[in-house]
Amino acid sequence: MHLIFYLFVFVIIGNGVHMHMCLWSPMQRGEFDISTPGAHPCYRKIAPCGNINASSSSPRTSLVAGSKYNVEFQQNLNHYYTGQPGTLDVSFAVGLNPSENDFRVLHSFSDYNSMNQITQTNFSIEINLPNEPCNECVLRVRYLSNNPEEADHGTTFHQCSDIKLTQGSLNTLKEDKEHKIELIKKINKQRNDDPHDCCVPDSYVNAFFHSIPAIDYRSEGLIFYDQKARQMRVTVTVNGGHGNTTYDSVFDMWMNFTSGYQYYYNRNTGKCDLYGLDYWNDWCFGNKYNQSEDFVAADIPCSSPFGPSHQCNQWRNGEFLFETYASDKCLPSSISRPSGERINYVEGRIGPILPSTFVPNPACLKQKKMKHASPRWMQFHF
Structure with missing residues (x-):
């Protein structure tokens, strides 16, 4: 599982139909x-x-x-x-x-x-x-x-x-x-496991900074990851967060893979959209965990500006290059593409996350209309 949000400026949210x-x-x-x-x-x-x-x-x-x-x-x-x-x-x-x-x-x-x-x-x-x-x-x-x-x-x-x-x-x-x-x-090609393949800690919080220089795009936020509870929360501020649209607002995303619900909340407008989730995936790196990634290098200088004094391990999937800090904790450092797009992670905190972190905004709990869900999801929930 790799946390890549808004990989391109066209983050177009579904409206009752599939779009892929x-x-x-x-x-x-x-x-x-x-x-x-x-x-x-x-x-x-x-x-x-x-x-x-x-x-x-x-x-x-x-x-x-x-x-x-x-x-x-x-x-x-x-x-x-x-x-x-x-x-x-x-x-x-x-x-x-x-x-x-x-x-x-x-x-x-x-x-x-x-x-x-x-x-x-x-x-x-x-x-x-x-x-x-x-x-x-x-x-x-x-x-x-x-x-x-x-x-x-x-x-x-x-x-x-x-x-x-x-x-x-x-x-x-x-x-x-x-x-x-x-x-x-x-x-x-036979994909091979590598001893460096790893997963992040079961309960982990970190910050990220995402930039796409070609379109002058930037965002930053926090990631809350709880593997045992099968829950995540992401907060993200896009291009300063002073507007109301996908390109310039502030958002919360709550993902509960036990209930199958994902809420997408725009703080500036108070609007919340509801989605049906696919399967949970652990936040891991390497073919050992079926991430379709080949191990590239170990103990090399990190490319992230937050980790130049640290050593990193690298994996590659096509044009995506993933880096984690070279330690037994498997903490993510960055994701990059040849186009110059980057997500840099700040080394975060390992430990329990308060249950209240994963409670959606009340406006979301009132939302009953589904924006997108797979046919199988709809079969089991309605």
């Missing part, structure tokens, strides 16, 4: 909308393309065969499942409306554990486009969550984009073949 993934480069089929809460175009599960077919007159993005291209999309909700961690992938098929068997994977990477399912994360993935000119072909992004809580119409989310590949001036067949071989190696 949207693709804009190249533009997805059908409607596209991430500007309002509950954007239905981001929820498409039926293979191979979310039950949306194309026609010969459908809008089509023209790209160069054999060239490199950045696929850009957003994971709208995080459904990490430690029982069988999921993946995200980019695939390609020739044809107007190809079948599932026609698609071949160009790039695949592991899901990451953000802990908070309402976290939304943007990805920009560089791929090698096939060196196969075609007038009608499809580029697809999938989120294979493997989470049984999300099992209506399966546990995979799809977005397809109609493209055209034109003949390029360079022959990149060799490069494309080498890329496919490397992809197969990565997919088949």
Whole structure:
């Protein structure tokens, strides 16, 4: 379990429907909308393309065969499942409306554990486009969550984009073949446990500072984690906290995994939203605990400004680099991405947390309308 809140500025809260993934480069089929809460175009599960077919007159993005291209999309909700961690992938098929068997994977990477399912994360993935000119072909992004809580119409989310590949001036067949071989190696790689893999203390409180320089975003707050009680609380102030919106207010999140309820409270407006939680995940690092992370290094200088005089251990999951202080306590130090986005943790306090910490604001206890919950959650609670 890794505490990553507001990984991108688009923290769009659901409004009674599921929203899990949207693709804009190249533009997805059908409607596209991430500007309002509950954007239905981001929820498409039926293979191979979310039950949306194309026609010969459908809008089509023209790209160069054999060239490199950045696929850009957003994971709208995080459904990490430690029982069988999921993946995200980019695939390609020739044809107007190809079948599932026609698609071949160009790039695949592991899901990451953000802990908070309402976290939304943007990805920009560089791929090698096939060196196969075609007038009608499809580029697809999938989120294979493997989470049984999300099992209506399966546990995979799809977005397809109609493209055209034109003949390029360079022959990149060799490069494309080498890329496919490397992809197969990565997919088949045996993930190994490491003696440094660890979990944070059962009862732990710390502070965090989150920054995204590219969009001048910053937030800070406190994390209360109680493994035995299966409860968490997070307080966060976004961009100074002087406004009323997702981008500039102050929030409390109470998560009770025994009851299955998560409350999301805006202190400045007094509004509280209710969510149904997925499964509890321990706050751990490394493949030993099914976190889809490979151990990188031990006892190296911490990259966090709060720990330059300390030594850290590192794990990596794709572009996410996780650091903990190099001690038997497994205290988190930072999370970073190549884009410059960082979450720095301040070494916190180990020990019991007052039960009153996990009691939601009275306004939340009055909330009965569910913003988002999985079909399985709804089955057992209503």
